[in-house]
Each structure stands twice: as structure tokens, then as C-alpha cells.
Amino acid sequence: MANVTYLIGAGASAGKRWKDIPGGDPKDNSIYEGLPCVNEISGCLWNIYSLIDRTTIPNDLEWMNPQIGLTSVDDWEEARKNLSQRLLRLHVFCERNATIDTYAKKLVLKKRQEKFKELEQLLTLFFIYLQLQNYPDTRYDTFLANILEPHLHFPQNIRVISWNYDSQFEIAYSEYDDKDGLLVGSKDAKFDIDYEIIKINGTATFDNQTSIAKLRKDIWKKIWAIKEEPNRSEQLQREQTWVLEFVYLYQLHVVGKKDNTHLSFAFDSSEPSKKILNRVDKIISQTDALVIIGYTFPFFNREIDRKILQNLKVDAKIYIQDKYPQRIKQNFKAVKAEIPDEQIELKDDTDQFFLPPEL
Secondary structure, eight states, rough: OOOOOEEEEGGGOOOGGGGGGOOOOOOOOOOEEEEOGGHHHHHHHHHHHHHHHOOOOTTOOOOBBGGGTTTHHHHHHHHHHHHHHHHHHHHHHHHHSSSSHHHHHHHHHHTOHHHHHHHHHHHHHHHHHHHHBBBBHHHHHHHHHHHHOOSSSSSSSSSEOOOSSSSHHHHTTTTTTSSSSEEEEEETSOOSOSSSSSTEEEEETTTTTTOOOHHHHHHHHHHHHHOOOOOOOOHHHHHHHHHHHHHHHHHHIISSSSOOOOETTSSSSSOHHHHHHHHHHHHTOSSSEEESSOOOOOOGHHHHHHHHHHTTOOOOOEEEEESHHHHHHHHHHHTTTSOOOOOOOOOOOSSSSOOOOOO
């Protein structure tokens, strides 16, 4: 039985845009399902900032929480304004730099640790919010339906190494088992477990946070319960509910307890940990077929990518799935030049995650 490893990047969570939906506006590139690609983050930040900036806190608000400093409508209003201004600044920095990763690396190189921590916190909030509001990328659900065994875990010959800090796998898995989660290892995990998924960059969550899958179910119960009231449209109430949830999470994790985030960047010298790389190395060294989905091998990550792939078998089969697989092949060869071209197969059909014949 061949060992198959999936190496995934942001493209694996890109999902669909409204223009991709049957009958959708061909000019509407806003997200219908999944998460933004790197070049879409700035636009998404602007959209969320605009929503929060134009939303007023209702006078009949019942979501008071003295423990985190939200005791009045004025408290909520101040938190809303602070959050919107921070998101606006982050949008501006995204516009001034090639990517959000570029800006993050600048902060590390300039030793601006407080700003870097704020960036990690805001990015974590940003990805939590998007995953609460957007439909998850359905390819994860289909993938799990195809591979999960009767005990609802991965077969022993399938493992995932992810550069993503989203929770798309976890959200999809909650549809199969809402009690026990997938075995996911990242920088804070104990490595005496055979993890099914290893996250190089950690996960966009905070300390002691309820899982995003559970948060999604809780917030959508509130959304579904909304009924149109006189002088308050259902759409306005929905927008207010989303904003209130975002402001609450901001006040709870960033302003209140200043919680640590489980998100990290590969170029931060302290991450990823040696334990992560040791576990990844064990998985890669046993890999017979490597399926690369939506990962571009950016130069930022080149040193880590070389460590990850250093013990990949020379005769391993490589599958690259992306809308532009030839470009990724060139970047892959820069990292692992000894793999012959005839062992690399390109897949430009991205409707579902590729299941190789080795399975």
C-alpha cells in the first residue's frame, strides 16, 4: 500500500467566487465559498472595514459582558471604532506591500515585536471571521467523504502537511463527527501522537478558544433566528449580528486578555519548531506519492521547503494540482531539482482534490 502525502497551500482553500456559481454575475469576484488568496486579502480587509465602519451598535443591545469591558452601548461603540481603524490600517499596509507576508517579514526584520504580535492577532481575527461568515470550501468535505474510514479517521497511508492556518479541514470534519476532532499537530502540540494533519504555520485561533466549527454553528443559529422587524430590515440585522460577533471576539482576545494566537510565519526564526520538522521529515521520507495542491513554493519559505523535502524519495511520484501547475512545477524544481520531469504530473482541474491512482 503506497503512502500518499498531501502538501497544501492557500489555493487549496480558495473555494469559489460568485462569478463561478451557475447564474452568478460574471463580474462578481467576491467570495462565495472558501477563503481569499493572498492577493485578495487587502480587498477583503477593506470590505470588512467598510461593513464595521457603517454599522451602528443598536441601542437595545443585550450582549453586555462586564468581564471584558463591554458594559454599555458606548463601550461597544468604542470597541467597534477601534477595530475598524485597526483593520483600515492593516488594509493600507497590505496595499503598500506585495503581500501581507511581506509586511509581516518587515516587522520581524525591524524587530517591531509589538506590531508583529498585533498583526498576528488581527490576521487571526480576520480568518476566524471569514470562516464564520463564508461557506467552507466544499472540496474538503468531498475529500473527507472519499478517504475517511469507518472509525472516522484517515487511513494510515494518507497524511497532510499544510502551510495554511485556516480551519477548513476541521470545519468539514465537524459534519462527520462534532465531538472528536481530527488529529492536528502544530507548534504547540505534543508529538507523541501520529497526527493526521501537520500545520507548519499553526492555526488561526486563540488560546482556550472554542473551535471555529462550534463558533460557526452558534453564530448561524443567531443568524437563522433573525426575523424582519419594523424599521429594521433583516439584512441590517444580519450585518449587525456579524459585526457584534467580530467586535466581541476582538474585545475578548485582543483588547481584554491579549490572548496568544496559534498562527505563525515560517520566516519567524523561532518557528516552525524542530519537533514539527522532525515529524514532517518522517512523513516525507516514507512518501511514495506527493500531491501538491495550491502551494506555490514562495521564496519566503524556500529554506523550510528544502528541509521539508530533503528526504523525499528520488523515485517518488509528484502530482501538482493548481490552475497554473506549470508555474508551480518550476518553483518545485528550484527546491527539489533531482526529481526527474517524467515523475511530475500536472493537474489543472481544481474542482476536487486529486486522488492519485496510488490510493
